[in-house]
Amino acid sequence: MENKLQYVKGNLFSCPSTHSLAHCISMDCKMGAGIAVTFKKKFGGVEELLAQQKQPGECAVLKRGDRFVYYLITKKKYNQKPTYETLRQSLEAMKAHCLENGVTRLSIPRIGCGLDRLTWDKVSVIIEDVFQYTDVAITVYSL
Ligand SMILES: NC(=O)c1ccc[n+]([C@H]2O[C@H](COP(=O)([O-])OP(=O)(O)OC[C@H]3O[C@@H](n4cnc5c(N)ncnc54)[C@H](O)[C@@H]3O)[C@@H](O)[C@H]2O)c1
Numbered sequence: 314m315e316n317k318l319q320y321v322k323g324n325l326f327s328c329p330s331t332h333s334l335a336h337c338i339s340m341d342c343k344m345g346a347g348i349a350v351t352f353k354k355k356f357g358g359v360e361e362l363l364a365q366q367k368q369p370g371e372c373a374v375l376k377r378g379d380r381f382v383y384y385l386i387t388k389k390k391y392n393q394k395p396t397y398e399t400l401r402q403s404l405e406a407m408k409a410h411c412l413e414n415g416v417t418r419l420s421i422p423r424i425g426c427g428l429d430r431l432t433w434d435k436v437s438v439i440i441e442d443v444f445q446y447t448d449v450a451i452t453v454y455s456l
Pocket residue numbers: 323324325326336337338339343344345346347348349391392393422423424425426427428429430454455456
């Protein structure tokens with residue numbers, strides 16, 4: 314399989330401003346802990362996200378300048394944990410949006426692998442699988 318993922322050590326928010334971004338949140342869009350706090354501070358839009366009424370396994374999105382900011386909805390409430398299956402479904406939803414909107418550059422943290430306790434070995438395989446045969450180049454930032 315072609316390797317879709319490139320790795321960079323550093324802050325996700327230092328990525329080029331042309332890259333779209335993605336991270337995981339809960340359906341309630343609380344974003345009270347982890348990297349989600351910085352997304353909330355930088356991009357706002359909580360009302361706009363809630364209005365999209367996305368379920369676990371779907372993906373909410375904001376447009377900010379030339380980039381999209383994706384909110385992978387992987388669970389109902391902030392204090393729950395996601396499953397690999399809902400993460401995969403949310404990634405599929407994001408892929409569909411990327412393809413429809415010509416997104417070819419995406420930067421992400423190690424999604425699901427901090428507070429949400431999934432393991433990167435498994436998550437990275439899912440991302441590569443979902444995005445194989447697409448032109449979306451994905452850069453993974455880790456601190
Ligand atoms: N599990 C909870 O109890 C809880 C509660 C509230 C909020 N959250 C938040 O956490 C959930 C998402 O969990 P997650 O594991 O996907 O995310 P996360 O734990 O916030 O971060 C994922 C990974 O990114 C790393 N990271 C953090 N900041 C940066 C940065 N600036 N640049 C690069 N990497 C960074 C972090 O160390 C971790 O390995 C969402 O629900 C979100 O709202 C969790």
